[in-house]
Amino acid sequence: MDDFIKILTGNVDITMVCALFFFAGIGIIINLLLHANTRNQNSKNTPQEFSIKFLLKDNWKRIILSIILIYITIRFAGVIFVFNINDDNEFYLFVAVMIGFMYDKLAEILKSRGSILKNRKI
Known part of the structure; x- marks a missing residue:
């Protein structure tokens, strides 16, 4: 099991x-909330008041994509970067926040461009 x-x-x-996943999750949440703050409150497709349920329902694909990309980055960080994550250094936790933020921003951009992340009505 250890192997x-x-x-x-x-x-x-x-x-x-x-810990890295936790701080990357903070980055995702920051970007989600910044994006939610720019929504059109007058649109018939969004609720008038902020709704965490709507936020998660509307962005679930984007959140899943961000989590997968974060896992891949953490898993292969030793190969991609020239540092040892096991060092007890808070720099890596800050980097995790930035990674979470940037991957979610990337997913936000892909969603806005009409990619597979865009919610479609059937």
């Missing part, structure tokens, strides 16, 4: 992986 976890985490300590 399986090492394969999944890329030899990064599981505690650090969880």
Whole structure:
């Protein structure tokens, strides 16, 4: 079982992986809330008042894509970058926030351009 976890985490300590995911999640939330703040409140497609349920329903594909990209980045960080994530350094936690923010921003841009992330009515 330990070997399986090492394969999944890329030899990064599981505690650090969880911390990186947590801080990347903060980056996703920041970008989601910034984007939600720019919505057209007069549109018939959006609620008048802020709704977390609507936010999640409208952006679930984008959130899933961001989480997958974050996992891939954390998993292969040792190969992509020239540093050891297991070092106890808060810099990596800040980088995780930026990664979460940037991947969600990328997903937001793809969604606005009419990609597969766009919600379609059937």
